[in-house]
Amino acid sequence: MSGRDGPDGAGGPGGSGGADGSDDATGAGGVPDVALDEALAAVAGEQPLINSVTNDVTVNDVANVTLYWGGLPVMSDDEREVGDMVGIADGCLLNMGTVSESGEETMLTAGRAANERGIPLVVDPVGVGATPTRDRVADRLVTDLDVDVLNGNYGEISALVGDDAEVRGVESVGEYAEIAAAAVECARKTGAVVVASGETDIVATETAAFEVDAGHSMMGAVVGTGCMLGATLAVFAAAVDDPVAAALTGTAAYGLAGELAAEGAFGDYRGPASYKIAFLDAVAGLADASTPDIVDRIDRIEVR
C-alpha cells in the first residue's frame, strides 16, 4: 500500500477498518459497516484535489464527475509539471485509455509522486487484453507502482490475471463466470483493492470479495462510465481512510446515481445521450437524495 492503511487499516468516515472482515469492525455477514451519508459528508468536508492523468476521450466527464462528487479536479499530464501537481493533490487517478509513449512515462511519474506523498493511487487499465501494448503498459503500472485501488471491467480484470478474456477495443465482451475469483487473484497480484465493474460490481481484496448490487443497464450504454467510476473511487479513497470501505462506498454510490437517473429522478431522458446528463445530475444531487442503506446492497461472497 502507498504508505496508507491497508484493508486492515484504521477506519474513518464511511467505514471502519478491517473491511476485509479480518476484525470485529464488520457488520453482518462480514460486510463492513459502510455509511453513504458519512462518506459523502467526508468528501464534502475534505474537497479532495484529484489529479487525473487520463484519456482524451472522456477527460471532461472525469473532471466533471470529480467535481460533482465534491472533489476538485485537475488534469495535469505534462512530464514537466505532473510531479509537482500530484505533490499538492489528495489523490491521483491514472487511466490508460489513450496512452501515448510520453503519456506512459508521465503516468509512472505521477504514480511515483502519489506513492511518495502517501496519497491514494487509483489505476484504470483501460483496454488491457486488447493489444500487447496495453498488456505491457498495464503490467508496468501495477508492477512499478503501489496501487491502492484498481478498477476495470470484467474483461480487463480477467486479462490482468491471464484468464480468458475478450476486450474489443475497451469493451468487455463475453461471459465471466469466475470474475470474483479473478478479482481476488488480481488483488493478490497487485496488492490493490480491485473493483471489477459490470452488471454486478465486484470489490475484492486478497482475502475477501463483495458483490455490490447497484447500477442500471443504461450505464453500460454510455462511453466513459468506467472512467468516471475510476474518478469516483479516487475521490472516495481520498476522503475515506479505509480503501476497502472507500471502494465499496464509492462503487455503491455510483450505482445508486445510475439507478436514480434511470428512474427519472433527475429528469426524463430519451436515450443514452440524455441519460448521461441525468446520470451526472444524479451524482451531483445524491447527497440530497433519499438513498437506501448501501449495506443492504453489499454481499460478501465466498471465493476459493
Ligand SMILES: Nc1ncnc2c1ncn2[C@@H]1O[C@H](COP(=O)(O)OP(=O)(O)O)[C@@H](O)[C@H]1O
Ligand atoms: N448492465 C449493467 N447493469 C448495471 N450496471 C452496469 C451495467 N453495465 C455497466 N454498469 C455500471 O456502469 C459502470 C461502468 O461499468 P463498465 O461498463 O463495466 O465499465 P467500462 O465502461 O470501463 O467498460 C459501473 O458502475 C457498472 O456497475
Ligand SMILES: Cc1ncsc1CCOP(=O)(O)O
Ligand atoms: C472509447 C475509448 N477509447 C480509448 S479510451 C475510451 C473511453 C473508455 O471509457 P470507459 O472505459 O469508461 O468505457
Ligand SMILES: [Mg+2]
Ligand atoms: Mg473502462
